[in-house]
Amino acid sequence: MTSDFSAAGIHLERACHYLQGTDHTSVEARQALDLLIEAVAVAECSRPVADVVPFRKVLLLRREPLTNHL
Secondary structure (H helix, E strand, O other), rough: OOHHHHHHHHHHHHHHHOOOOOHHHEEEEEEHHHHHHHHHHHHHOOOEEEOOOEEEOOOOOOOOOOOOOO
């Protein structure tokens, strides 16, 4: 099973939104969530690049030159 970093980031941001208090615990919780949000964003952006399948180069030979058919 793979992680859904995008969904995790959304939920963490929502949790941060719910902790809008000015008390010490809310402030520390938001700071911790900010670190998690950043870690999730880094993980999402550093996913391995997919393998690229090379295609053979094909030369197309045309029998007639390209002209403007207006």
